[in-house]
Amino acid sequence: MENEKLVNENFIHRFINEDIAEGGDYYGKKVHTRFPPEPNGYLHIGHAKAVCVDFGTAEKFSGLCNLRMDDTNPTKEDVEYVDAIKEDIKWLGFDWEDRFYYASDYFGQMYDYAVELIKKGLAYVCELTGEQMREYRGDLSTPAKSPYRDRPVEESLDLFRRMREGEFEDGKMTLRAKIDLASGNFCMRDPVIYRINHMSHHRTGDKWCIYPMYDFAHPIEDAIEGITHSLCTLEFEAHRPLYDWVVDNISAPSKPRQIEFARLGITNTVMSKRKLRRLVEDGFVSGWDDPRMPTLCGMRRRGYTPESIRSFTDQIGVSKVNSTVEYGFLEHCLRDDLNERAARAMAVLDPVKLVITNYPEGKTEEFEVENHPNHPEMGTRTVTFSRELFIESTDFMEEPFKKYQRLYVGNEVRIKSAYIVKCTGCKKDDSGKVVEVYAEYDPETRGGNTPDGRKVRGTIHWVNALDCLDAEVRMYDDLFTVEDPDGAEGEFTDYINPESLVVLKGCKVEKALGSAKPEDRFQFMRQGYFCADCKDSGEGALVFNRAVGLKDSFKKK
Ligand code: ATP
Numbered sequence: 001m002e003n004e005k006l007v008n009e010n011f012i013h014r015f016i017n018e019d020i021a022e023g024g025d026y027y028g029k030k031v032h033t034r035f036p037p038e039p040n041g042y043l044h045i046g047h048a049k050a051v052c053v054d055f056g057t058a059e060k061f062s063g064l065c066n067l068r069m070d071d072t073n074p075t076k077e078d079v080e081y082v083d084a085i086k087e088d089i090k091w092l093g094f095d096w097e098d099r100f101y102y103a104s105d106y107f108g109q110m111y112d113y114a115v116e117l118i119k120k121g122l123a124y125v126c127e128l129t130g131e132q133m134r135e136y137r138g139d140l141s142t143p144a145k146s147p148y149r150d151r152p153v154e155e156s157l158d159l160f161r162r163m164r165e166g167e168f169e170d171g172k173m174t175l176r177a178k179i180d181l182a183s184g185n186f187c188m189r190d191p192v193i194y195r196i197n198h199m200s201h202h203r204t205g206d207k208w209c210i211y212p213m214y215d216f217a218h219p220i221e222d223a224i225e226g227i228t229h230s231l232c233t234l235e236f237e238a239h240r241p242l243y244d245w246v247v248d249n250i251s252a253p254s255k256p257r258q259i260e261f262a263r264l265g266i267t268n269t270v271m272s273k274r275k276l277r278r279l280v281e282d283g284f285v286s287g288w289d290d291p292r293m294p295t296l297c298g299m300r301r302r303g304y305t306p307e308s309i310r311s312f313t314d315q316i317g318v319s320k321v322n323s324t325v326e327y328g329f330l331e332h333c334l335r336d337d338l339n340e341r342a343a344r345a346m347a348v349l350d351p352v353k354l355v356i357t358n359y360p361e362g363k364t365e366e367f368e369v370e371n372h373p374n375h376p377e378m379g380t381r382t383v384t385f386s387r388e389l390f391i392e393s394t395d396f397m398e399e400p401f402k403k404y405q406r407l408y409v410g411n412e413v414r415i416k417s418a419y420i421v422k423c424t425g426c427k428k429d430d431s432g433k434v435v436e437v438y439a440e441y442d443p444e445t446r447g448g449n450t451p452d453g454r455k456v457r458g459t460i461h462w463v464n465a466l467d468c469l470d471a472e473v474r475m476y477d478d479l480f481t482v483e484d485p486d487g488a489e490g491e492f493t494d495y496i497n498p499e500s501l502v503v504l505k506g507c508k509v510e511k512a513l514g515s516a517k518p519e520d521r522f523q524f525m526r527q528g529y530f531c532a533d534c535k536d537s538g539e540g541a542l543v544f545n546r547a548v549g550l551k552d553s554f555k556k557k
């Protein structure tokens with residue numbers, strides 16, 4: 001048997017194990033799942049969880065996972081989104097191989113299954129308007145009603161055919177499944193399974209003017225593709241009896257099982273596609289791939305790695321209870337990953353000049369430094385040193401506060417990997433701003449070591465003023481100032497963090513960064529993890545995005 005591989009890490013795996021053990025519908029079949037995005041927006045981190053659950057479950061059981069565009073709704077789909085969705089899933093490291101489908105490819109079969117239901121007396125054409133239907137839906141003690149429920153099969157068949165032929169206008173009629181008007185589950189009170197919608201579809205054009213409802217279409221799509229386990233989010237739990245009813249009552253080629261898991265929420269952001277689109281369309285962000293967006297393309301641009309996202313989804317796990325995860329945990333996962341894989345580099349974000357007054361003018365020395373302290377295989381690079389350097393303006397203080405261990409007159413500091421220098425003074429402009437800092441170096445301390453063993457507490461990063469490069473650095477913070485912008489009073493856009501993007505110009509970075517390629521990621525020493533911007537960074541104009549700071553703000557609960 002092909003699917004005997006057992007895993008038991010979460011409740012979905014346990015359910016699948018039970019199915020395999022029981023044989024029956026699943027006997028001898030490979031575990032087969034699908035990821036069914038609606039192509040009306042870009043994938044976000046919530047979708048990434050679903051992608052990891054769908055593809056990841058198949059992977060665990062050595063099964064298969066299809067990619068299917070859920071395009072049964074003709075109003076919103078866009079080809080741009082289809083391509084972006086594919087790219088994002090590949091980037092995450094998953095592969096649907098040749099199993100890429102569109103739900104709209106099955107419109108013909110869906111129509112036939114609807115006819116089958118009518119013929120079996122299990123569906124009827126209803127002429128209640130939307131408003132009447134709401135009025136007649138009843139409540140827990142009163143059943144719903146429809147005066148059309150018992151119309152003859154022949155009449156429904158005829159009307160449904162004419163609906164398809166375009167004889168009736170939108171909203172005039174619907175096809176309803178004949179299930180149970182008194183059901184305690186309102187999804188089962190004769191749900192609408194087809195509606196009239198005279199609208200072109202981006203793939204089927206004007207071939208159809210009736211479209212199937214999600215609850216009818218989805219189980220059919222799954223059954224046609226031979227999906228064994230249809231994993232979806234919790235809001236579909238109440239719809240599961242309807243899912244099963246459809247599969248049980250049509251001559252479906254297979255009987256998939258729906259299993260629901262919790263949606264992912266993240267603090268200080270929004271996740272609904274409608275709201276993300278609003279942020280883009282109203283110019284609150286620069287696009288779907290703005291590095292502040294929770295979209296996968298935004299996160300990639302920010303500096304997130306696929307590994308960090310997969311590690312995140314692994315660690316939050318799957319459960320049956322919706323939860324909101326701290327944004328800090330996502331950052332924690334990124335930091336963990338980049339700490340291992342990002343090359344170290346030096347960049348000065350708010351530069352002031354440091355002049356080593358006893359260092360010969362015109363002299364340049366080279367230091368060979370490691371790209372990563374724990375990974376010699378990542379190699380070394382050459383850093384040059386000369387009389388004039390740039391350092392962070394905050395690494396010098398005229399009047400040091402207590403315990404300040406960086407440059408102030410009389411204090412010694414290590415210029416990372418180069419020399420120990422002693423601060424001798426500074427020059428200020430008319431406004432009192434420090435424009436140059438002066439120091440003398442100790443030639444005996446090459447490499448930053450003290451031969452006499454004297455203690456030098458502070459170590460600062462720097463770049464060589466002679467050959468460093470200018471860069472723009474974009475510092476990002478939470479897009480929203482409140483944890484739950486969806487739940488906060490007023491409009492969610494009222495809570496956009498005005499400091500979510502701070503652009504620093506005139507930063508100085510070491511020469512080696514001149515060859516940074518888009519999406520290359522670095523640890524700028526003492527600053528954080530940064531990623532060369534994939535759109536705006538190139539030769540001559542370096543732009544780095546701060547992916548995440550060094551300090552872990554994530555509090556383990
Ligand atoms: P939105 O409400 O943002 O429009 P959606 O659920 O309509 O999202 P789809 O394109 O239909 O978006 O989603 C594709 C798949 O991703 C579905 O199976 C859905 O359940 C899942 N999904 C969407 N959002 C989340 C989330 N926040 N957490 C987990 N899974 C999600």
Ligand code: MG
Pocket residue numbers: 038
């Ligand atoms: Mg949806």
